[in-house]
Amino acid sequence: MHPRKLIIHIGSHKTGSTSIQSALFMHREALVESGFSLFNHNLDGRQLQKGNTNCWTRFKPGSNVECEIRDGLAQELRALAGNVIISAEHFSWVFDETELQRFHDQLKDDFDEFTVIAYVRRQDKQAVSHYQQGMRFNAFAASRYYDGNFRALPVYREHFQLYLNYFQKLSMWGNVFGDANMIVRVFDKEFLRDGDIVADFFSAIGLDISVEAQLRNESRGFEKTKLGHLMNRMRVSRRLSELLLRYSDDSGKLLPSRQDARAFYEHFRQSNRLLNEKYAINGNTWLFNEDFDMYPVDSQDTWTEDLANRAILNLLAGVNHLPALHTQDVVLLREASRRMTFMDSEKGVALAQMTMRHSGKHIEVSASQVEAGPRGIRAPYKNILNWIRKLF
Amino acid sequence: MDSERKLVIHIGNHKTATTSIQRTLFANSAHLRKQGFELVSQDLDGSLRKKGNIHPWIKGLRKGGTIHADLPGVLGRLTGNVILSSERFSWVFNEREIHKFQAGLAEHFGEICIVSYLRRQDQHVISHYQQGSKNSNFLSAGYYAKGNTALPPFREHYYDYLDYNRRIGTWANAFGESSMIIRLFETSELKNGDAVDDFFVAVGLEILDRPKNKNESRGFEVTKVNHLMNHQQVKQSIKKYLFKYLDNSGKSLPSRKEAEKFYHYFRESNRLLNQRFAISKREYLFSDDFDMYPETPADLWTEDSANQAILHLLEGIKEIPLVSVDEIALLEDCVRTLASEDPKMSLQLAELVGRLQAK
Numbered sequence: 027m028h029p030r031k032l033i034i035h036i037g038s039h040k041t042g043s044t045s046i047q048s049a050l051f052m053h054r055e056a057l058v059e060s061g062f063s064l065f066n067h068n069l070d071g072r073q074l075q076k077g078n079t080n081c082w083t084r085f086k087p088g089s090n091v092e093c094e095i096r097d098g099l100a101q102e103l104r105a106l107a108g109n110v111i112i113s114a115e116h117f118s119w120v121f122d123e124t125e126l127q128r129f130h131d132q133l134k135d136d137f138d139e140f141t142v143i144a145y146v147r148r149q150d151k152q153a154v155s156h157y158q159q160g161m162r163f164n165a166f167a168a169s170r171y172y173d174g175n176f177r178a179l180p181v182y183r184e185h186f187q188l189y190l191n192y193f194q195k196l197s198m199w200g201n202v203f204g205d206a207n208m209i210v211r212v213f214d215k216e217f218l219r220d221g222d223i224v225a226d227f228f229s230a231i232g233l234d235i236s237v238e239a240q241l242r243n244e245s246r247g248f249e250k251t252k253l254g255h256l257m258n259r260m261r262v263s264r265r266l267s268e269l270l271l272r273y274s275d276d277s278g279k280l281l282p283s284r285q286d287a288r289a290f291y292e293h294f295r296q297s298n299r300l301l302n303e304k305y306a307i308n309g310n311t312w313l314f315n316e317d318f319d320m321y322p323v324d325s326q327d328t329w330t331e332d333l334a335n336r337a338i339l340n341l342l343a344g345v346n347h348l349p350a351l352h353t354q355d356v357v358l359l360r361e362a363s364r365r366m367t368f369m370d371s372e373k374g375v376a377l378a379q380m381t382m383r384h385s386g387k388h389i390e391v392s393a394s395q396v397e398a399g400p401r402g403i404r405a406p407y408k409n410i411l412n413w414i415r416k417l418f
Numbered sequence: 419m420d421s422e423r424k425l426v427i428h429i430g431n432h433k434t435a436t437t438s439i440q441r442t443l444f445a446n447s448a449h450l451r452k453q454g455f456e457l458v459s460q461d462l463d464g465s466l467r468k469k470g471n472i473h474p475w476i477k478g479l480r481k482g483g484t485i486h487a488d489l490p491g492v493l494g495r496l497t498g499n500v501i502l503s504s505e506r507f508s509w510v511f512n513e514r515e516i517h518k519f520q521a522g523l524a525e526h527f528g529e530i531c532i533v534s535y536l537r538r539q540d541q542h543v544i545s546h547y548q549q550g551s552k553n554s555n556f557l558s559a560g561y562y563a564k565g566n567t568a569l570p571p572f573r574e575h576y577y578d579y580l581d582y583n584r585r586i587g588t589w590a591n592a593f594g595e596s597s598m599i600i601r602l603f604e605t606s607e608l609k610n611g612d613a614v615d616d617f618f619v620a621v622g623l624e625i626l627d628r629p630k631n632k633n634e635s636r637g638f639e640v641t642k643v644n645h646l647m648n649h650q651q652v653k654q655s656i657k658k659y660l661f662k663y664l665d666n667s668g669k670s671l672p673s674r675k676e677a678e679k680f681y682h683y684f685r686e687s688n689r690l691l692n693q694r695f696a697i698s699k700r701e702y703l704f705s706d707d708f709d710m711y712p713e714t715p716a717d718l719w720t721e722d723s724a725n726q727a728i729l730h731l732l733e734g735i736k737e738i739p740l741v742s743v744d745e746i747a748l749l750e751d752c753v754r755t756l757a758s759e760d761p762k763m764s765l766q767l768a769e770l771v772g773r774l775q776a777k
Contacts, residue, residue, distance in 0.1 A: 176721075176725055177721075253728065256725060256728045256729055256732060257732060259729060260729055260732040260733060260736065262732055262735075262736060263736075265740075266735070266736065266740070270735070328721040329719050329720070329721050329724035329725070330719070331567075331718040331719050334719035334724035334727075334728075335566060335646060335719070337724075337728065338643060338646050338724075338727065338728065338731070339646050339649060339650055341728065341731060341735075342646060342647060342650040342652055343650055345650075345652060345656060345660070345735055345738070346650060346651070346652060346653070346656075348656075348735075348738060348740055349740050349741045349746075349774045349775075350655075350656065350738050350739065350740055350741065351655075351739075351741060352653050352655045352656075353653075353654075353655045355770055358763075358766055358767065358770065361763065362752055362756065362763055362766075362767055365756060365759075365760055365763060366752055366755065366756070369755055369756070369759060370755050373748065373751060373752055373755065376748055377748065377749075377752060380745050380748065383739055384739050384741070
């Protein structure tokens with residue numbers, strides 16, 4: 027009998043995880059032919075139409091960013107036949123070794139071999155990209171993790187070591203699953219097989235599945251990114267932020283200065299050396315290419331007069347197109363609600379309430395009053411009409 | 419012509435405490451009557467305006483103001499001396515228009531006095547341009563070049579308003595130099611440092627009641643965002659939400675150099691006006707002090723001020739009640755219910771639903 031193997035892809039975020047997961051899902055039949063099942067169930071057992079199983083991690087109670095692994099995951103993985111592969115970049119939010127040990131202990135009797143594969147990106151690039159992703163909508167942990175300013179690079183804080191000190195974080199996985207079972211790859215074209223993350227991934231885990239390169243560029247422009255951060259700060263709802271951002275400019279790039287990027291990177295440089303020493307990832311002493319020429323000398327992440335004006339104008343264009351009622355609409359609804367009274371009193375009341383809500387006034391009519399029919403609602407309905415009359 | 423009757427016309431300028439003067443005129447209208455002066459505060463239809471200005475009588479503002487042809491006759495039918503005020507007269511640039519007005523008035527009044535307050539052009543424009551930010555319907559919003567810095571970029575047509583020698587000279591040409599009372603809107607030049615006190619002394623009238631002045635100047639963030647709201651024609655019903663959290667502190671100011679440069683366009687005209695009317699001992703009429711301005715511009719966004727403004731806007735935007743999917747479904751229901759009984763209203767509602775869904 028062949029030893030049973032589990033491959034766990036743990037991210038990091040912003041290292042082509044979505045491309046890897048799409049390829050895994052697209053080639054799930056080929057995986058089966060190679061003896062691997064892709065785990066892509068959601069919590070209620072249904073198959074997801076993607077290869078991402080982030081739903082099996084959750085933020086620890088009281089923590090906005092640190093994840094724990096859901097109890098049922100090990101059981102679900104054990105239940106699959108043969109070798110199994112799972113991908114969830116949210117594993118990168120697990121900062122507690124005992125949590126990993128618990129997970130491992132639940133799996134060790136059913137799997138004979140483990141492979142943990144992680145891609146790492148130079149910390150300045152990782153933070154710029156991850157923080158930018160955090161602008162998408164306020165559910166993103168990255169927004170909370172890096173929160174602090176609205177620029178390209180967050181201001182360094184000690185807790186960034188939890189995620190970005192790769193030596194510390196990946197050593198936890200190595201301690202639990204075995205250092206020999208760790209595959210650590212550098213997310214940089216220079217080091218990727220054929221310069222492609224998906225080809226590199228399949229090659230790294232030893233699966234001979236040929237895939238076409240699929241590069242997805244999900245980066246956002248200057249204005250959209252900055253507005254997104256500000257919307258997150260204000261806890262703007264997803265619906266509203268999507269409506270407003272439709273009119274925002276998506277060109278340009280939010281970039282820190284070369285000096286700031288290098289200073290940020292310095293916080294992690296030694297840990298990168300230790301990581302490379304431990305896992306012999308490549309021939310670079312400091313693991314990553316130390317070229318910072320992609321950054322401008324002066325930062326390009328602050329508002330200028332013109333950029334701020336354009337952003338506010340675009341925001342106001344979004345406001346003009348919000349599905350809101352204007353004065354003349356409220357007048358129309360007021361008349362319509364009166365008219366409706368005589369035809370369908372329940373709808374008349376509902377329309378009157380809607381009118382008042384959009385006029386900044388509110389009156390409660392209980393469900394029982396409405397259900398009581400025309401006689402039952404006569405008194406409150408009169409109140410409503412009186413309110414409406416007073417509006418104008 | 420009744421050679422005994424006197425008419426006082428206060429023609430502005432804008433941003434020289436005209437509202438305070440008009441409020442004081444209105445509050446003292448009974449006392450003015452006792453002194454033989456009738457304050458004109460009637461509307462075009464004869465109804466009483468509860469204000470001390472006659473703005474509706476000056477029209478066609480964006481192309482240059484015109485004075486309603488009936489105004490001289492209306493003033494003539496009043497008894498005794500008459501006093502009226504409207505800074506909208508400052509938008510009248512056409513000499514023929516002013517001559518026509520003078521000719522109409524000369525039939526009824528023996529003595530006409532034109533009172534005008536002038537403010538140094540850089541200070542005037544900063545204040546006037548800021549006022550334009552409050553409402554896109556204000557003429558000042560369309561008169562000055564679009565933008566949201568403290569001083570608009572210079573345009574040739576500003577001479578129509580700001581070349582005081584030419585504009586005030588036009589009134590003098592029509593009414594006579596001796597009819598002109600030209601005062602400088604500078605604290606050191608005003609009676610008690612106050613424009614209202616100064617005005618009533620200048621026209622020789624007493625007041626009993628002095629309504630409180632309203633300081634209507636706006637802060638940096640409100641002014642800059644307001645200009646942008648006007649540019650995007652944000653509806654008034656939405657503006658009330660957006661304004662709620664905007665910061666009204668600080669001042670939007672150009673640099674000293676920018677202010678001096680702007681003023682320079684009009685300096686010579688000020689000298690000529692002073693030469694003609696001997697208003698001030700200073701050759702160039704106004705004080706040449708620009709120390710109230712900072713060395714570097716204080717009217718541009720910084721990273722922090724732009725972030726704050728956007729955060730404040732977002733706070734207001736969140737309070738705009740949006741029409742929900744359920745409410746649209748309710749409207750669609752009503753469209754169907756009303757279709758047979760009231761097809762016109764049903765159609766109007768259907769159009770509204772279409773508009774909301776398109777958004």
